[in-house]
Amino acid sequence: MRFLSVWFPNWSITAAGHCLDDSVAVVESGRVLHCSPGAYRDGVRIGQRRREAKSNSPEMAVLAPNPQLDATQFEPIIAALTSVVARLEVTEPGLCTLAADGPTRYYGGESALVHELQEVLCEPGIPPARIGIADSRFAAKLAARTGSDGHLVPVGSTKDFLSNFPITTLELDELSTLSQRLGIHTLGQFADLPTRSVLSRFGSAAATAHALARGLNPEPLAVHQPNDELAVSVELDPPAERVDIATFAAKQLSTQFMEMLVRRGLACTQLRIEAQTEHAEETSRIWRATTVFDSDTVVERVRWQLSGWLEASGAGEIKPTAGICLLRLVADEVAGSADLQISLWGEMSQVDRRAIRGLDRVRGLLGSSAIFTALIGGGRSPADRVTLVPWGQPPPTLDPPMPWPGQVPNPLPAVVHNTPLPIEVHCDDGPVQVTVRGEVTGSPQRLRLPGGRWRRIDAWAGPWLVDEQWWEPESHCRVARFQILSTDVAVGEGNQQTVHLCLVQQNAWWIEATYD
Amino acid sequence: MALQTARADVTTAPSHATAPSHAQSLRSDATDTLQLSPELAELVPGGCLRPGGSIRIGAGVGHTSLLFRLISEPLARGAWAVIMGLPDINAHAAVECGVAIERLVLIPNPGTSWLEVTAALLDAVDLVVVNPPHSCRPTDARRLLARARQRRSVLILTAGNSSDSSNEAITRRVWPEPPDLVFTATGSRWQGLERGHGCLTSGAITVTASGRRLNGPISSCNLNLSQKPGSGQPFPPVTATGIR
Known part of the structure; x- marks a missing residue:
């Protein structure tokens, strides 16, 4: 495969109608984003502060970045190029690439193809272009940048x-x-x-x-062209006369498009945007992503393409005569999205990244022992099963979740008291006790927290005995668990019944957890 | 010079109008992610929490389960939540309620700087659940609500586990601003326990909604606590084999 790149140096400057020999710079947020060779000679550099650049080159013209103008101005050039080659991939305004094999055969040689392209680019009003041919897209781009009037890297010597x-x-x-x-x-x-x-x-x-x-x-990237057509489209009714209205519709469409791809586990690396007017005028363009397209970049490309089309100003341009009534996004080339985790953050969404940044900040405010994520492991009591891991620390190895005989069955209590609450549980004859054989001395009738009101016990189950770590005298613990359903009589019958998970250890009763 | 730079920024602005501002683009699908589980969705217009709003969960038996149900659907849709000031909640029960635990962060004891922390959390995550440790001045409360509105996150206030906070006056003092919506667990029913045998097999709570922003006549619903939201499947019947 051979690739050909057409590159227009400093497109955002020439698109704004400036000559490259003049001193011009595009400045964003007080820093130089692009500068013309003229400004470069005066000592202006990319990334320089605006004030410094201005002092190096006092008569420098300062432009604000204007992607829409760039796109609009690039439109006639694409039109001119597509008169020579059929399939053109636009990476961004000012740079496009094409697979050169077919056109080379057609025109009878690479230099003939370059000549052909240079011919159409000689039109007045088109800024000087550079053309490079190499074995890969990346090399073709670099070849275009180095050669002053086209650079052909011979087959096989790209490396x-x-x-x-x-x-x-x-x-x-x-x-x-x-x-x-x-x-x-x-x-x-x-x-x-x-x-x-x-x-x-x-x-x-x-x-x-x-x-x-x-x-x-x-x-x-395991890039391939999709077998079946991956496309979404929307009909606009009423037709969109203006770019912003059409772009608005494109927002929803691009979300839909992304969802379709995500469902299939794909990511789009090359996209075709098609639009049609009521009078059956059409525009269709292939856009190539620097890595992969996301919803926002798709909308941006739609905007570029439509503003170039609807606001056509060039001489030989045909401006559509009616509003846009159909918008279509087609995945021209896709890759398995699992292969495209290029950033360190992998597949994290923007929301995830924002949350992680923000929570890091909160950790700074509170210290690392105050903010946690929870991990669920194994354990017999509800409290044993949850491990809190300080935010930002690697998770520890946990006890495996299954099986744990003696576990309290589902549903789980929503509240587990960090320090169990001591209670008194009485039957008709006084405090209820659990015998060594695991039997209660009487049927529990009422319970209360120390100093609290008595609550009537409506139902109960247990005792369930747990004899944990009997082999270790230090940590040996022998407990009995109960589930107790009680009602606060003073509040009234109602439905305000509460179930507690209670614990008896050495004849002392505690509320361990509450079903809340 | 500064003025000049500012002017340059102003001229830059229109070309950037195409890309929504950072905060907005993050929350463009906020209403989608803040969707509620089917039972609760019937109570509010659109079936979702309003980004930038505030909600109170009233005291009552079952309010913790209600909280889990409230946040489970947004978390499943990719939102993040923080629960602050509730040291006793059982994260495992939250998982059983369908909460995506990897996007749930717990701050059991925020300490004295809880207002500052809440403000920082509103910047970071979609749902901030707070149990105010002590009363809050009206100005502070309004400032937090304004922050929530600006960042399009939802502030959820709970009454904590103390039983005495059922008193409306106390709640009002702790959080002086009226919330958009109040969800209260007004009734609870528990099944499976007998006198001396059985074990808890299922529970259900009745949830009543009140407040400024309600969905017409339906103001209460039943939540089955032993069912994962939306699954329609009860838990497998519990046998006593797990019990020794």
């Missing part, structure tokens, strides 16, 4: 071509810092490492990067 690029080209900060400390500075050095070691030491993100560095299209 050599990549070997001299610095490792920072991969744009994985963690990996670059670490590798540089290990003495690995170029992609070539990185590519020479054994794949297995890279995967075990740096994880799957680095394994993907390793494939890129070797001039391969990342294989671990």
Whole structure:
């Protein structure tokens, strides 16, 4: 497979109608995001503070990022390119890629194809483009960036071509810092490492990067084209005349789209967005994700494409004559989503990440011995089965949950008193006791907390004897458990009956837990 | 210069209007995740908790089980919950009620800084269950409610386990602001226990809802505590084989 990239340097600057020789910078949140070669010559750098950049280049024009304008301006270029090649994948405004094999055969050679493309890009109003061809998407992109007027990496020498690029080209900060400390500075050095070691030491993100560095299209993604069409569509009634209305509909549609993919355990790496107007005018475009699409990026792509289409301003452009009545999202290329856990956080959602960050903060406020998650293990008494693990600490090994003879059966008490409450339980002849043989001395009639009101006992069951750890004199404990249903007579009959799980140890009664 | 930067930000703003602000995008599906279990859903409009609202669980036998039922469905849908100030709850019973324990965090004893902690929790998670350890000034209560509204999380107040808090006046002093909804367990029925034999096999509570935001005429429902919410299947019958 050969890939061809068309790249427009500093697209957001040229899209805004500025010449690259002028001193122009795109500034977001007080920092330089992009700068023109003109500004670069004056000493402006990406990431520089706005004030510093301005002092380096006083006459520098400052732009705010405007993704919508970028997308709108890119539309005529895509139209021009699709007149030469049929299938074009747009990564972002200013960069698109295509599988070059078919067009190469058609035009009779790669240089002929490049010539063909350069021809259509020579139109006035189109900023200078760079074209690169290589064996992988990543290499093609880099080839486009290096060659001033197109760079053809010969078949099979992509790895050599990549070997001299610095490792920072991969744009994985963690990996670059670490590798540089290990003495690995170029992609070539990185590519020479054994794949297995890279995967075990740096994880799957680095394994993907390793494939890129070797001039391969990342294989671990197990990318494939879906067998049956994975598509969702929505009909807009009334038709959407404006981009924002259509985008609003796209929001719901993209959620639906993501749900469909998640149900099948897939993630979308390439997406086709189709829209149709009432007058049967159509737009269809393929978008490629940097990693995978999520709901928000899909909406963004829809917005880009539709604003480019509805607000077409170029000369040869055909502007649709009616509102959009059909919107369709098609998964053009999917990957098993389990393979795509690129970040350290794996499959965690945004909500999870926010909760974890926030709870870390609360741990800072309270100290680590105040905030817990619960783990359920095995144990005989209800209190034994729950283990509280301080937030952020690895879980301990627990007793296995099954089987525990002598366990109190379900339903479980909702409240387990940390310190059991002492009670008195009486039958007609005074306090009830449990004999050594496990029998009660009388039928319990009433109970009370010390100093509390007497409660009538309506029903009871037990005693259930537990002889725990009889082999250890220290921790040996012999207890009897009861379930007791009681009513507070003073409050009235009502339905306010309570069931307690009670414990008798050496003829003292305690409430261990309450069914609440 | 600062003014200039601010102006630049203002000009930047419209292009970012496409992407919803951070807090909003996190909660875009909040009403979806705050759905209640089928029995409780009948009591409130839409069958879900309102993001940014407040709820009180009144005292009464069964209120802990009621709390578990209330949070079980949102947790199953991916929300996070924190239960603060209830040191005695049994997490295992919560699991049996269908609570996804991996997204439930417990703060048994928040100490004196509970207001501050509650505010931080409202930033972090969708459901914050608080048993106020001592009374709260009206200004503080309003500030917490405003925070909940802003972050679109739900504040759930409980009366704790003390039996004397059934007194409305005491509850009012502890939390001075009227909540959107009050769920109270008004009746409980327990089955399986006899005089001297049997064992508890099932329980049910009656839940009554009151407050500003109710779903028309239905104001109470029955919760079967020995049934996982929505399963419709009772627990397998309990035999005494587990008992020695």
